[in-house]
Amino acid sequence: MQDFLAWMNETPWSIALRESFFVWPLIEATHVLTIMLFVGTIFMVDLRLLGLAFRKVAVSEITSKILPWTIAGFGLMVITGLLLFYAKPLVYYHNLFFRLKLLILIVAMGNILFFHKRVQSGVNGWDLSSAIPKSARASAVISICSWILIVVAGRMIAYDWFDCEKLEQGGLLNSLASCPNSQISMLVTE
Amino acid sequence: MATCEYDSELYECSFSEKYILPACKYFDQSAIADFIKDSLFIVPWAGVIHLLSIALLGGAILMVDMRVLGSGIRSQTPHQINQVVRPITIAALALAILSGATMAFGELMKLYYSPPYWMKMGSLAGAILFTYGVRNRAIKTDATLGKMGWVLAGISLTLWIGTFTALSNTMAQFALLLLLIALGAFAWFGRDPINAAERSSIRLKLISAASIVMWLTTAAAGRWIAFY
Structure with a gap:
């Protein structure tokens, strides 16, 4: 993996992207701003599932009308996120917050699958009811918590508190970040 | 002068x-600025709260504007949806301003000399005026604004146009222009509810499209502060 990412890091497009004066900020800004479309709409759906907002709106309506926008936002986030990773693969690969973000993303994805397979399939029974099943409410709580944590981890990627050169060689955090030896570490820092 | x-x-x-x-x-x-600058965690966490409140604000605003544009919840009128999200937008906006002010105290002098910061402030003032003085009124009265509504629309649109033209980045201008065209097209051709009574007027649709663009400009200018 390390070799592959080191190769990717040196490809002309990767270098051009991270050194670009306009394109990199534009992609990064799009990635961050899509939060309004993606996380914002998912919060609205979750608030409905928790019975805290849109109580007069059927759950099936809110999921059918709003979730397509959430998915569009997610698609844009993934595309811009992949481009950001492509521009600085080694930096992100060894960033502990980035790794944490990916882990929570897996939990969030699992929760979405659970919601669609288990919760949404039985929605007809409680579509407009104020008594929302525990599984649906649990799914909404997990969703809100996981997206908040993803935003937290994503924001913290910008800080260098746990960068490889600051971590003790052979320590736990050093291992968790798969920190390379000192020579490659210099490359990552660059 | x-x-x-x-x-x-x-x-x-x-x-x-x-x-x-x-x-x-x-x-x-001041002591508070020193305290914020000396802390390792206040600015990063204020940044997180700022982002989350922007997400909440964006989601709540989109719920109303997408309904007006013909692609949101159709069982409720735009006014009914706006009444549900109004407390959310106010709370999110208050949180965004509070966290933004906290971050600003950490780098006041840098921000004073930062054009994107002033663009953001101008755009933010325009977006707040437009949302609470124009859009909400228009949603309630199906785009009948009244004299005060038109005055506020004029002021807020002037602030937005000022921000847009002041954007030094041509690509950002191009991206916003594309978004404006896309939303205009969406307002014009957007899928409407079959029931004509539920349909919003084209004027109200354009007001909602303008609301989305104004908030996005504010957020984009805010992000640009980091790159300037």
């Missing part, structure tokens, strides 16, 4: 140099 003094000599200076710069310098040396 105003008159400033340096080394007992008077010279012509701008309004901001006369009044805003001294205020920034004063607050930059």
